[in-house]
Amino acid sequence: MMESLAMGGYGAYVWTCFGLAAAVLIINEWRVRARQATVYKEIEVRIKALEDSA
Amino acid sequence: MWKWFHQLASPPHFYRIAPTFSLVLLLPGLALIAYGVYAGLFLAPMDYQQGDAFRIIYIHVPSAYLSLMAYMIMAVAGGIGLIWRMKLAHAVAASAAPLGAWFTFLALATGSIWGRPMWGTWWEWADPRMMSELILLFFYFGYMALRGAIDDTAKADKASAVLALVGVINVIIVHYSVTWWSSLHQGQTIMAKEGPAMDPGMLYPLLANIFGFTLLFGSLILRRTRTEVLFRERRTRWVKEMILAPEGQR
Amino acid sequence: MTNPERHMPSMTSGLLAVARRDLLLAWKRPGDVLNPLFFFAMVCTLFPLAVGPSAEQLTFSGPGVLWVAALLAMLISLNSLFISDFDDGSLEQLLISPQPLPLVGLGKTISHWLTSGLPLVLVSPIVAITYRMPGDVVLVLMLTLTLGTVSLSLLGSIGAALTVGLHRGTALLSLLILPLSMPVLIIGANTVSLAAGNETYSAGIWALAAYAVGTLSLAPYATAAALRISNE
Numbered sequence: 117m118m119e120s121l122a123m124g125g126y127g128a129y130v131w132t133c134f135g136l137a138a139a140v141l142i143i144n145e146w147r148v149r150a151r152q153a154t155v156y157k158e159i160e161v162r163i164k165a166l167e168d169s170a
Numbered sequence: 171m172w173k174w175f176h177q178l179a180s181p182p183h184f185y186r187i188a189p190t191f192s193l194v195l196l197l198p199g200l201a202l203i204a205y206g207v208y209a210g211l212f213l214a215p216m217d218y219q220q221g222d223a224f225r226i227i228y229i230h231v232p233s234a235y236l237s238l239m240a241y242m243i244m245a246v247a248g249g250i251g252l253i254w255r256m257k258l259a260h261a262v263a264a265s266a267a268p269l270g271a272w273f274t275f276l277a278l279a280t281g282s283i284w285g286r287p288m289w290g291t292w293w294e295w296a297d298p299r300m301m302s303e304l305i306l307l308f309f310y311f312g313y314m315a316l317r318g319a320i321d322d323t324a325k326a327d328k329a330s331a332v333l334a335l336v337g338v339i340n341v342i343i344v345h346y347s348v349t350w351w352s353s354l355h356q357g358q359t360i361m362a363k364e365g366p367a368m369d370p371g372m373l374y375p376l377l378a379n380i381f382g383f384t385l386l387f388g389s390l391i392l393r394r395t396r397t398e399v400l401f402r403e404r405r406t407r408w409v410k411e412m413i414l415a416p417e418g419q420r
Numbered sequence: 421m422t423n424p425e426r427h428m429p430s431m432t433s434g435l436l437a438v439a440r441r442d443l444l445l446a447w448k449r450p451g452d453v454l455n456p457l458f459f460f461a462m463v464c465t466l467f468p469l470a471v472g473p474s475a476e477q478l479t480f481s482g483p484g485v486l487w488v489a490a491l492l493a494m495l496i497s498l499n500s501l502f503i504s505d506f507d508d509g510s511l512e513q514l515l516i517s518p519q520p521l522p523l524v525g526l527g528k529t530i531s532h533w534l535t536s537g538l539p540l541v542l543v544s545p546i547v548a549i550t551y552r553m554p555g556d557v558v559l560v561l562m563l564t565l566t567l568g569t570v571s572l573s574l575l576g577s578i579g580a581a582l583t584v585g586l587h588r589g590t591a592l593l594s595l596l597i598l599p600l601s602m603p604v605l606i607i608g609a610n611t612v613s614l615a616a617g618n619e620t621y622s623a624g625i626w627a628l629a630a631y632a633v634g635t636l637s638l639a640p641y642a643t644a645a646a647l648r649i650s651n652e
Contacts, residue, residue, distance in 0.1 A: 120212055123221075123222035123223070123225065124216065124221045124222040124223075125221070125222075126221060126222045126223040126225075126287055127222075129223055129226065129283050129284065129286060129287055130211075130222060130223065130225050130226055132283055133226045133229045133230070133279075133280040133283050133284070134207065134211070134228075134229060136229070136276060136279055136280065136283075137229040137233070137276060137280070140233075140272050140273070140275070140276045141386065143272075144269065144272055144390055145390065148390055148393045148394050148397070149393075151394075151397050152393065152396070152397040152400070155397050155400055155401045155404075156400065158404075159400065159401075159404045159409060159413060160413050162404075163409075163410050163413045163414065164413075164414075167414065252645075305599050305602055308595075308598065308599045309599045311595060312592075312595040312596045312598075312599060315592055315595050315596075316582060316583070316592060316596060319583070319586050319587070319588055319589075319592050320586065324652075325649060325650070325652055328649040329582050329646060329649050329650065332578075332582065332642055332645050332646050332649065333578075333582060333596060335642075336578055336600070336642050337599075337600070339638070340599065340600050340603070343603045343631070344599070344602055344603055346603075347602070347603040347606045347607055347627075348606065350606075350607075350627075351606045351607075351610055354610060354614070
């Protein structure tokens with residue numbers, strides 16, 4: 117098991133690359149969700165405020 | 171067909187159906203990547219020249235492919251937006267740029283890490299693909315900077331579409347000129363040419379990852395565009411009605 | 421009213437009128453022409469100071485340094501291409517004039533090249549000689565610079581048109597134009613290097629010429645589109 121994780125001595129390179137890929141995908145997934153939530157919230161606050169003042 | 175297309179392009183409709191479509195792409199995408207990564211790391215036979223270091227290909231090639239595909243989407247969507255004045259197309263172009271830049275970064279980073287054990291250097295200036303990819307990254311930055319610098323959304327859409335279209339020609343010319351340039355300076359062989367036939371055990375995980383990354387990218391861009399549409403339409407009636415509608419009906 | 425042709429200016433009259441006007445303006449403000457030239461000379465002075473004055477070093481890096489300096493000098497001069505016309509409103513007048521806008525933009529680009537690219541080409545031999553460049557290589561340098569600066573002016577006019585009227589225009593313009601100008605730099609500088617190394621360099625000249633013709637036929641349309649967008 118440890119042997120296959122070591123990747124014949126290239127483990128550091130290989131695992132860094134796969135880790136980077138995972139990080140990029142997770143960051144993008146998170147950013148998409150965070151932005152949707154922020155934009156929705158901003159619009160909701162503005163519209164509700166307008167509605168209340170009307 | 172045309173009617174369906176128009177309906178799809180209408181912002182409220184797109185906003186409603188995008189999550190479903192996004193999920194339809196995301197789930198098979200994740201499954202393909204799960205297979206591709208596992209098989210690429212543990213099942214694919216070792217490369218006789220590069221040993222296990224070649225397994226970086228399972229990340230590097232899909233991201234390099236997506237970096238170019240995102241650019242094409244950005245340019246084509248920009249062109250559609252310019253010619254047919256389709257608002258959704260501009261939102262797609264705006265969403266494609268940062269995603270494309272991320273995958274370009276990933277392609278560069280993995281290429282660089284791969285280069286360390288194979289070429290003995292983190293950065294090989296004479297490799298034409300790395301140079302093209304780097305210039306592509308600069309181009310993404312320029313595109314996003316132009317978008318960011320123009321306050322009026324409609325203006326930013328059109329100006330950046332012109333830039334993206336000019337850039338398409340440029341990307342091709344950059345590729346050829348960099349290839350010519352590296353042929354002048356190449357001391358040693360940079361990388362063994364890919365053999366004509368890749369072992370199926372190596373190839374299938376790669377194909378799975380390319381498709382999987384593409385599906386994931388599709389899922390991300392759909393949702394990014396959805397948010398972009400919501401933001402752009404924030405002063406419209408349908409957004410107001412949607413927000414004021416009772417919980418379950420959104 | 422018997423001769424309607426007298427009231428219909430020809431296609432190129434707008435191009436010529438705009439080019440003549442811009443040249444006249446440049447004549448009245450020589451600083452705009454001279455500053456990029458001084459900049460070019462100064463960048464070329466910086467390199468020997470930084471990397472050392474040995475003859476081999478200068479011969480080796482000369483073509484690259486001169487080309488990079490020329491590229492940056494062109495970039496500096498681009499900023500003023502449309503900005504004064506934008507500020508005083510004459511750009512809007514040009515946009516609504518009956519003249520075809522690509523040709524009007526081309527007229528401005530031509531005068532830009534005559535006041536920035538051409539002076540660079542003419543000054544480059546002086547700098548090249550200080551870099552110990554032999555005479556026949558200097559000619560190749562001038563030829564590549566001529567063809568290259570034409571392309572750079574045309575490409576630059578697209579960027580200048582896209583960024584005209586923006587607050588942070590200058591830095592943005594560089595960010596947009598530098599990736600576009602890389603093929604010109606790559607081919608130009610390496611062609612001179614090949615000539616300096618007594619190798620065949622004609623392919624580079626043809627490539628630069630083809631690039632210049634390509635940009636000449638396409639860039640004016642992109643510039644016109646960008647000008648319309650920027651002035652909406």
